[in-house]
Amino acid sequence: MPTWNPAKLSSSLLLNIRNHPIIFTSAIAIIPLAALAMPSYRGFIDLGPGGLPHNVFGWLLQGALRPLALNSTVDQSAFQKPGVSASYEPHGTTRFLQEPLAQRRGDRPVIPNYVAPQRQATDKGDKDLIDRMNGHLRDLASRRSEALAVKASGLEARDNPALWLLGSPLPKYLAKSTKGEIVHVHTEASSHMILSLTDAKEAMAKGWAEFHPLSGVMGWIPLPYVMVYAPRDEEEFGVWTKFVDAAIAFTTAGQH
Structure with missing residues (x-):
């Protein structure tokens, strides 16, 4: 039976280091990098399923997209860029919100710094609220079945319902991007939707919304x-329904 010989083990280790310095250096470098990356990966997994794979490959992919993403999702200067409205005409600069929009109370929720999925970490809603929001989308679709339908999201996890615009042709800004998906609700009760430029700008300015990290990118x-x-209460649920109405009005404005 081999005996424990620290001196021999040390000599063998040093010999391997001399013979394979690149491998040894790389292995040493990986240790601190892994320690730094692990909290980010765990945070990604904690967000729950989204449009990217809910595993290390999804985490790496969202990281690879970071150089393309917006520097700030609350900076409204993108609305001022020359020619920005051209892709959304003739209704992109129309206001579809039917009532005055109040300033949202308090601070914006905390949004973890991932390209996707985009979720809020504070002021989250419960399952009853999420069911109510999705139920509202189904009610709207049933009332306008010629124009709207609820089916699986193409942007989120497969079991995530979404409100889709039916009919053909779709507006160009939808045909090239979401393929007709206009609203979906997330598992913490935030939601993504497509508003007119005017409504989106007002929603952001008054603290109700922010860009997706890839909004307007390529x-x-x-x-x-x-x-x-x-929504944090009944009043804010009502505001949310007005945003949904505005999203529908904007995306269906060109249909006859």
Whole structure:
């Protein structure tokens, strides 16, 4: 039976280091990198399923998208860029919110710094609220079955319902990006929806919403594709329904 010989083990280890310095250096470098990356990966997993794979590959992919993402999701200067409204005409600059929009109370919720999925970490809603929000989308679709339908989201996890615009042709800003998906609710009661430029700007200015990190980036997602924060009470649920109405009015405005 081999005996424990620390001196021999040390000599063998040093010999291997001399013979394979690159491998040894790389292994040493990986240790602190892994320690730094682990909290980010765990945070990604804690957000729950989204449109990207809910595993290390999804985490790596969202990280790879970071250089393309917006520096700030609350900076409204993108609305002022020359020609930005051209892709959303003739209704992009129309206000579809039917009532004056009040300033949202308090601070914005905390949004973890991931490209996707975009979720809020504070002021989250419960399952009853989420069911109510999705029920509202189904009610709207049943009332306008010629124009709207609720089916599985193409942007979120497969079991996540979404409100879709039916009919053909779709507006160009939808056909090239979401393929007709206009509203979906997340598992913490925030939601994504497509508003007119005017409504999206007002919603952001008054603290109700913010851009998706990829809003307006390379045509993947429309610029006025915004995250609306989870309703915190009955009054805010009512505001959320007005945003949904405005999203529907905008995206169906060109249909006859």
